[in-house]
Amino acid sequence: MSELSSSQAGTVIAHYGIAVAVRFDDGQETRLPLKRSQAVVVGDRVEVQGEGFRALPSAGVLRRRDSHGRVRSVAAHLDLLGIVVAPIPISPVGFIDRGLVAARTANLEARILINKSDLPGAEALHADLSDRYSDLVEIDLISAHTQKGLKEICSWLSEGRRGVFVGTSGVGKSSLLNALLPDLDLDVGEINEVSGLGRHVTSVATLHSLESGGELIDTPGFRDFGPVAVSSGELATYFPGFEAALEYRCHFRNCLHVSEPGCVVLQALAEGRIQEERHAAYLSLLKDLQQAESDPLPK
Numbered sequence: 001m002s003e004l005s006s007s008q009a010g011t012v013i014a015h016y017g018i019a020v021a022v023r024f025d026d027g028q029e030t031r032l033p034l035k036r037s038q039a040v041v042v043g044d045r046v047e048v049q050g051e052g053f054r055a056l057p058s059a060g061v062l063r064r065r066d067s068h069g070r071v072r073s074v075a076a077h078l079d080l081l082g083i084v085v086a087p088i089p090i091s092p093v094g095f096i097d098r099g100l101v102a103a104r105t106a107n108l109e110a111r112i113l114i115n116k117s118d119l120p121g122a123e124a125l126h127a128d129l130s131d132r133y134s135d136l137v138e139i140d141l142i143s144a145h146t147q148k149g150l151k152e153i154c155s156w157l158s159e160g161r162r163g164v165f166v167g168t169s170g171v172g173k174s175s176l177l178n179a180l181l182p183d184l185d186l187d188v189g190e191i192n193e194v195s196g197l198g199r200h201v202t203s204v205a206t207l208h209s210l211e212s213g214g215e216l217i218d219t220p221g222f223r224d225f226g227p228v229a230v231s232s233g234e235l236a237t238y239f240p241g242f243e244a245a246l247e248y249r250c251h252f253r254n255c256l257h258v259s260e261p262g263c264v265v266l267q268a269l270a271e272g273r274i275q276e277e278r279h280a281a282y283l284s285l286l287k288d289l290q291q292a293e294s295d296p297l298p299k
């Protein structure tokens with residue numbers, strides 16, 4: 001076969017909207033134009049021929065629904081999901097639950113990473129999140145600035161494991177990557193002093209290899225994280241904190257655990273085994289999913 005007609009396999013390592021960067025398996029990198037019809041995300045495997053490429057089947061894809069109801073893929077071939085939060089900016093209500101549900105449906109191992117441990121309020125946030133989530137998921141108090149806890153993150157991202165950081169703009173996702181990879185120099189942005197919000201600095205998703213052998217993907221911050229790969233009827237099965245209650249069966253097979261008689265979730269709620277706040281978070285996500293299911297919006 002001639003040089004020109006042979007195809008080469010690689011991985012998408014950056015997505016610029018109109019083009020992608022691909023790293024071939026021999027380590028060489030190239031930039032290729034993206035056609036409108038081509039849907040690939042960082043982490044996807046592709047087969048490149050000249051200027052063209054075709055995406056190979058993917059797995060471990062993290063998807064979310066944006067505020068317009070559109071389904072967006074975040075990254076592919078993932079093993080780990082780091083849900084990054086910070087004392088400032090505060091993450092939207094339900095962000096962690098949505099992230100955990102999305103991780104469970106995509107079969108990813110999730111962790112809550114509380115960044116900016118050097119700031120006042122970090123300890124209180126840690127105590128609050130530990131109260132709610134420590135039975136369900138590992139929680140780390142870390143800092144990109146002081147490097148606290150970064151060694152643990154490196155060992156989590158050990159050889160052959162690929163992770164992605166998600167979190168609202170300004171929580172420090174890019175700063176964490178810069179701290180984990182001293183040669184990297186991703187742009188980081190100041191928090192707006194009036195609104196306390198980030199400035200949406202990162203606009204491109206990029207994949208980076210760590211010394212520990214793992215890989216980590218930086219993403220632009222987004223406020224909405226509506227899970228997509230789960231229907232309203234299945235939500236409870238994936239909802240963090242409902243596991244023990246759902247070892248028993250509700251009276252109705254299609255129980256949504258809202259107000260139905262003979263519901264084991266509501267019984268656990270009444271007996272204090274499920275906190276009110278957890279059930280309220282479930283109801284809010286259930287409502288969003290039902291709305292998305294009834295909306296004829298573009299997929």
Ligand SMILES: Nc1nc2c(ncn2[C@@H]2O[C@H](COP(=O)(O)OP(=O)(O)OP(=O)(O)O)[C@@H](O)[C@H]2O)c(=O)[nH]1
Nearest residue numbers: 144145169170172173174175188189200201202221
């Ligand atoms: N005090 C403190 N500030 C931090 C820490 N990590 C990041 N920051 C600051 O938080 C701000 C936002 O950081 P970025 O890394 O740009 O946040 P991001 O999550 O990548 O934001 P987007 O790209 O907009 O989604 C910057 O001013 C950082 O210096 C930390 O550990 N401690």
Ligand SMILES: [Mg+2]
Nearest residue numbers: 173174201202
């Ligand atoms: Mg960033």
Ligand SMILES: [Zn+2]
Nearest residue numbers: 250255257263
């Ligand atoms: Zn029920």
